[in-house]
Amino acid sequence: MRTTGMGRRxxxxxxxxxxxxALSALVAMCGCTVQGxxxxxxxxxxxxxxxxxxxxxxxxxxxxxSASPSTGRAANVLWSRGDSGGDVRELQAxxxxxxxxxxxxxxxxxxxxxxxxxGFQGKRGLxxxxxxxxxxxxxxxxxxxxxxxxxxxxxxxxxxxxxDPRCLTGRVLCIDKTSRxxxxxxxxxxxSTMSVRFGAQYTPTRDGVFQVYWKAxxxxxTLYHSPMPYAMFFSGGQAVHYSYDFSMRGYAGGSHGCVxxxxxxxxxxxxxxxxxxxxxxxxx
Numbered sequence: 001m002r003t004t005g006m007g008r009r010x011x012x013x014x015x016x017x018x019x020x021x022a023l024s025a026l027v028a029m030c031g032c033t034v035q036g037x038x039x040x041x042x043x044x045x046x047x048x049x050x051x052x053x054x055x056x057x058x059x060x061x062x063x064x065x066s067a068s069p070s071t072g073r074a075a076n077v078l079w080s081r082g083d084s085g086g087d088v089r090e091l092q093a094x095x096x097x098x099x100x101x102x103x104x105x106x107x108x109x110x111x112x113x114x115x116x117x118x119g120f121q122g123k124r125g126l127x128x129x130x131x132x133x134x135x136x137x138x139x140x141x142x143x144x145x146x147x148x149x150x151x152x153x154x155x156x157x158x159x160x161x162x163x164d165p166r167c168l169t170g171r172v173l174c175i176d177k178t179s180r181x182x183x184x185x186x187x188x189x190x191x192s193t194m195s196v197r198f199g200a201q202y203t204p205t206r207d208g209v210f211q212v213y214w215k216a217x218x219x220x221x222t223l224y225h226s227p228m229p230y231a232m233f234f235s236g237g238q239a240v241h242y243s244y245d246f247s248m249r250g251y252a253g254g255s256h257g258c259v260x261x262x263x264x265x266x267x268x269x270x271x272x273x274x275x276x277x278x279x280x281x282x283x284x
Contacts, residue, residue: 031056075133082108086152091132093147093154094140095120105152153180155250156195156262163190164283166209173212173232173240173274177205178284180251182240182259184270191273194266197246199238200254210234210280215271224256227266230271232279242267 003081055101079088092105101116113128121136122128149158160181167174167185174183177198183189198205210230219231219241231241243260245253250262259282261267 025132034224056276076129077133078137079109080131081109081111081114088113089152090147091117091137091140093151094144096151096154097144098140099145101215104155105157106155107157147272150251153250156180158195160190160193164281166279166281166283171275171278172233173278173280175240175280175282177207177282182261184273187190192266192270194261194263194270196240197243197251197253197255197260199257203254203256203284204260205255206235206238207282208235210282212274212276212278212280215274218270221256228258230261230267232271232274240267240270240280 079091087110089105089107092101093099095116100120101114118128118130118133124139126136158179160183161176161179163183163185164172168188172185174185180196181193182196183193212234214233216231219228221228228239228241231239233239238257239257242264243262246260246262
């Protein structure tokens, strides 16, 4: 009888060990998910255990992730090629601050932005994915300051403000110094809008209501000897015209009083439409 009792105890232990092994295997198969019972007897939500090297992510957004070398865990991807918007514009402005991007900001995550992000990542020992994940973004935030409005729109692209009431009748070049935009308007309807740049501190662009009194497709300033393509003169020597410098440097520079346009295709189209005698309104 003693032998039989000992055999039963041995069999019981074996069964307990086998059950524990089976439970462990089941837990592993279920992705380290354990369910417990709450104080009210009901089931609690699963407790998820994320192992080092796991590719799962509990972040927000579209669920994209990339590995972080410091922790081995997934870093949530915030923006990648093809994305657009204000956040991408801020990313580009900050990349300009650390000399990894020289164009824009445009607000569109293009190939140049992807290359700049990959370069920034590689310099700091991060995976060179070209995608901006949370680790890359936090590192960039620590190295840069918050961009101002004209840092975000250094090369144009800013929205236009409401047109001045004087622009709502007739054919008008409606030029807003506050939003730095030019609207081409006919009878209150906006035909086109473009970014513009104005005179520097000591050579300001004049405010007021004027008329286009002369047009010149290819003109060179007789005072400053600089080219003024698609010039539409409205006040003395001040004109709306295309500017190579504005196209290259954006708002980092200024004019001698003229209204500069950086989009050559846009001003070529505008030049073809504007007539001598059309109204020009410059305001702020």
